[in-house]
Amino acid sequence: MAQSARRWRNRRNGVAALAAGSLLTLGLAAAPGAAAAEVPRIDLKVLVVDNGDSSVQAITAQLRSTGIPYTTVDLNDAGRPTITATFLSDTVNGTPRAKYQGVVLPNEAPFGAGSAEQTALETYERTYGIPQVDAYTWAHPGVGLDYTSEGGWAGALDGRQATVTDAGRAGYFGYLDGAFTFEDNDTSVQESYGYVARPRTGFTSYVDIPVPAGSGRGSLIGEYHHDGRRELVVTFAYNQYQQQFRLLARGVVEWLTQGVHLGQARNYFAVHVDDVFAPDSRWDTERNCTPGDFDCVGGDGEGTTPIRMTAEDAVYAAQWQREHGFKLDMVYNAGSGEEWKSQNGGTDALTDRLLADKAQYRWINHTYTHPFLGCVQDTSTVPWSCAKNAGGSTQYMSRSDISAQIRDNYNWGVTKGLPLDRTELVTGEHSGLRTLPQQPDDNPNLAGALADNGVKWIASDNSREPDQRSVGAARTVPRHPMNVYYNVGTEEEMADEYNWIYTSRADGGSGVCETNPASTCLDDPLDVATGYDSHIVPQEARTALGHAIGNDPRPHYAHQSNLAEDRTLYPVLDKVLADYQALFADNTPVQNLAQNAIGTELQRRAAWQTALANGTVTAYRVGSAVTVNAPSGTQIPVTAPEGTTKQLLIGTTAFGTPYAGERSAWTTPGLLQSAVKLKLP
Template structure:
């Protein structure tokens, strides 16, 4: 791989061109600070925009109209002068509507003057179409559930270039009207400039059958984006266009970093998984009260490995295989050989491998499984009995050594314990096993997988940081469609319908459904529902990986229909310039760490655009600043005279932009803006 192109310029060449040096004949132009002003009335649309800014790490100032102590928006609030140059304190303005302050408001007048002077863009996040917004009155008002909006060519050529064109509006419950509501309208004709009166033009960006859902209105010497539909930050239609709204508002120049992440961990490779009993509605060894209930274990075959390798190649998607060496050794002891191991070794280049401990034993407290649910064992003084530091350390190192001996390359900083054990689990074990953190340190583990459904935020376990993982719908104890649907029905149907009644007992968290058809329920209900959940993670800049089990690759191979749906849904919406980011857990953990750090350190960073350059300072060597800029941007080094001495291309290309994390004091020559 080639490194960055470094261009060093001679002092003679620089001086001859007076590159980058303001002179008396060319005073410094206006300075635009890289921060967004958000004025909120608490409405869902403004909250959605705010959440998008927060998700990407874009600095913003929030002014709550309902707060009696809020600052008054005046010229002084919006701008001042720095080093003789006028300064805009904000690079963009987000409002609930075109004028939330009322007719004749001095605050709105200050915003309008500010936008005109500095060329600042405005987003009016939810409006009723009127001529004042560049639109005719609505041709339609009402429910938008299930419609498909279309991005116009100008949208796809500009800020929304990361999307293919269709934006589907959710219709999650056909019996619940108005999940989405809004208006369709048509633009007013352009008005050419006359005298001192500027031209007006409305540019549609998102439409439905020719009716505008979102677009940019240029008028009065300024430009505002208007949205004519209600949205919240949970809805996919907003999340899909959210990054484009930020790109448009900031003209592609802002702090922040956005990707679509999707990694899939396959746990328990080489181990057999217990199987769900469709007759007893339980899993032997995992909750069956009757010791006579038995089912055959589930373990991948060599053919299943070949299928996994072929699927990975065909879909350009790599699985992370979390292995337990004991399972293979046990198979060899019982059968004299392990064809599964041989198949994995033959296809090892198709997968990534990671440590899941040697035996997959429980590494938290010592469990008393004579009661259901199990409890932690106690000593005579009522102290919890923990699995020991040496035992945990051996589980980690024995598996690491086993994998190395079998030829499986690993990142030794990564670890997922069996069932995420050792980490706290409520209610039985409300704290981490203190010996887990010690063993983590002993083995050089830096990234420790946790269950995002129980432990969502990244946290420290001694020298390691957790990497929360999302569980996918496919249960560890199922290998066939029939088993999957049967267990799903048991969990999500009422007692009257033959289910467990869990949904009846927990109505705030679980919704009862009608029993699924064993023949069609998986493909028609479970797959689309879980694919929608996975997509909700993917489109919110969330690097948390997902996990399943080797059992889901065996027999009916129920994992693949779900992954086919996720990848198909994603690739039908996103352009080729925005591929899924499928990376190792260590990289996912590092991104979570950077995101969390930026939330607490961004206040120390100063960033602004002036004369085509972005200048960033104040963070120091320890602050990783997320930066997104137009394609063609160069990072530059200046001498004491402000002249360029070195340039190199900035960032990694993604979504039609370039972006990266950087530390220290930085200067960039911004590439051509096309939004």
């Protein structure tokens, strides 16, 4: 094992000489007519051969999310190109060129062993030292493994614990702490099937598990080095949404590209706490609605006792942040807080405490009194509708009124010394933006009001609008709503409302889960005394963690009510952060970004995908030199090994910032340069 790990490290550290080494040690011609020792150009693009299986689609999704360009050959398309030597390679200005730096196949030989296409592909990989990922295959000697009948096993992996081996940690899976568990979300459904087998000569296992009902350990992911080629062999089934794939996806892609590629991937987690200083309405467990809402009639007309943090809750919030090294974004309504203060003797211990600790949080403008900034709402019917002018056009809140809400709240924060960024805004209920079905378009006055106040980043609801878009000169920042409701202060209230939403009419619920195709009904209602901790917390934490490890920078949002009374948000955050820390090594910390940084990241990604789609990016390496050309002004994402330097017109500088054992950055050409030029270690 030590020898395997050392060999792996040597290969990784020698990535700059990979192509040349393949040519020289194997004694193969670089390309027809080329000098044997000539170092080829290898384009930074991946070839994906897709047969429609979920495993190939999962790796493809990771390539796209990372920002790695790829070409897909669809095996189900009768008009697809044929894999030939000229499809895979050619020459550029007399230099042999490999058009793809890595190859993703559905299995080890999708064209058929010995076929012309399979032979062309294998010759290409051997000639240029190109790695191949077998997205999912069975255990057999053809991929360097014993048959499962020879001390191995095949079956469901649900709930089983796997481990990254010493060789895996020394290589491209070193961002993981070691052990992880295959998901088992439904005991009645088989979620992952796999082949657990013993390695043969030439095979180095990177992820393995104890052989069930047997002895020793068997591989699930490993490298088979044979016949002058290298294959990453995966022997379990998966899809892009399963946690085990999301954990391993980075390592698969880094192995495929040998750690040198366009694009970058990081793990992100940010949490916005809306309605700070304001009270939130409380769920009525008898009437199964929230008094004050348009569809909740009857009762005293004023609703139940509102939910609002206390000074003690604020002390706890600051302490929790310090203990976890994690910063919350306080999304505040100053006017609602001032109104509360005036109704309670003119003092407010909560405001005093939060302001005393103001430097410990990030703060975001949430408008002064949290009004609806879209159309004027006609609440005479349920659901509400947009009021109309005499001529039949929609009535909207005016630009001046919207602007005043943004300005007054910002100015209040400035006078209190809050560390604010005026370019960030979260409107109440994401109002002002289109709200289906009642308001299909943005308030036409919104964009002007944003411009009046210098707002560049306005929050939107990811469940309604997952893609970033423009609102005048501003851009949206989609946020993930957390299933920790704004209108509950206790765990029992949370479980009660959850039951109402997610149980059938026959079980006493609303039945919404029966009519909404995106929803699933609970088999049985939750016990309101225990259901929050036993069911809701682990499910919501799993969802949030999935976003975090899926290279998704979008923030999550909850409400100040969730930091009050039973403090329902903390168990979810505690589990997300604890699970993350148990899975990832110290070199892969979670990225806790501010709203403007998240908006910028999404904007850069969209521009990068456009550049790739337009074919305006050219990137390649020749030996240890990497060159990237893109349209002027384009921010270019690049990932490279530690020790990589950026070549300037005069001199060099260290490239990027460290993450997950490598370095990555959004970058542009240096002064008076037309291309990004890197020198690999």
